[in-house]
Amino acid sequence: MNDLYRSVGLSEGAQMVANRLRKNRRRLKSWCKRTGATCYRIYDADLPEYSAAVDLYQETEGAQRTFLHVQEYQAPAHIPEEKTRRRLDELVAAVLDVFEIPRAQLACKTRSRGKGGSKYGRFAESGEFVVVQEGSTLLEVNLFDYLDTGLFLDHRPVRLRIGREASGKRFLNLFCYTAAATVHAAVGEAPGNGAAASVSVDLSSTYLGWAKRNLTLNGIDKAAHAPAHRLVQSDVLRWLESSSETFDLIFCDPPTFSNSKRADDFDVQRDHVRLLEAAMARLAPDGLLLFSNNYRRFRLAETELSVFL
Helix, strand or coil: CCHHHHCCCHHHHHHHHHHHHHEEEEEEHHHHHHHCEEEEEECCCCCCCCCEEEEEEECCCCCEEEEEEEEEEECCCCCCHHHHHHHHHHHHHHHHHHHHCHHHHEEEEEEEEEECCCECCCCCCCCCCEEEEEEEEEEECCCCCCCCCCCHHHHHHHHHHHHHCCCCCCEEEEECCCCCHHHHHHHHCCCCCCEEEEEEEECCCHHHHHHHHHHHHHCCCCCCHHHHHHHHHHHHHHHHHCCCCCEEEEEEECCCCCEECCCEEEHHHHHHHHHHHHHCCCCCEEEEEEEEECCCCCCCCCCHHHCCC
């Protein structure tokens, strides 16, 4: 895959994808202008045989480059790998043709089949971070080195809501990842209208380092703010069950599964009752807990949690 795609023309399949991308781009233009969105999904397996998600990220600093992030979905086992590879190549060719970006500004995460089923292959070690804007915040993304980019685009409405609701409140971000939600809480919907304090908890030192850079980007590390906005490296359940702090607003977005030598294994379906009970114990009277997860077959244990619902 390289820049020769444009000079040799598109195959029939790639042209179909290109037509859909242009249609989506036109459809989203007014929405982007109205909302100010600069990072969004522009294609999501719209054509079933070209099964991938395509996300656009607009750099907000420096050259203000446009980046595209392509993530292949798992193909049914009966489809030959050669065919899925060809279709992905055609999709990438269409993306490069429509957006007219250099190949270096396109990240492509592909699946490989092997023992144990389909899985994503090795990623790059570019160390390249791009600064993007979301609402009134600046956030770092890394499109090449990890499966996820550091910014879950589907949580954008939740983060904007947190920015609106956090004014003057004590905010807790559990499984905070790169702390994008914390940045929205601390910055607020308007300058000077952010959370009074925050605690962000995650087990990963890599993500907490990323979180610290996000806070720094937005001036949250300055002396007037830093003591009030803490990053905590810990297993979330252990931290919740040992803490005595209370919070007015809690955001909890756990992974589907997690295992680590430093913590007990976590399964969101199995453990969500214990997790939510522990989180509710940290919630102040009249406080709000926002809970989400990305496990498609998740079922909330309503009977066991009925006291909170």
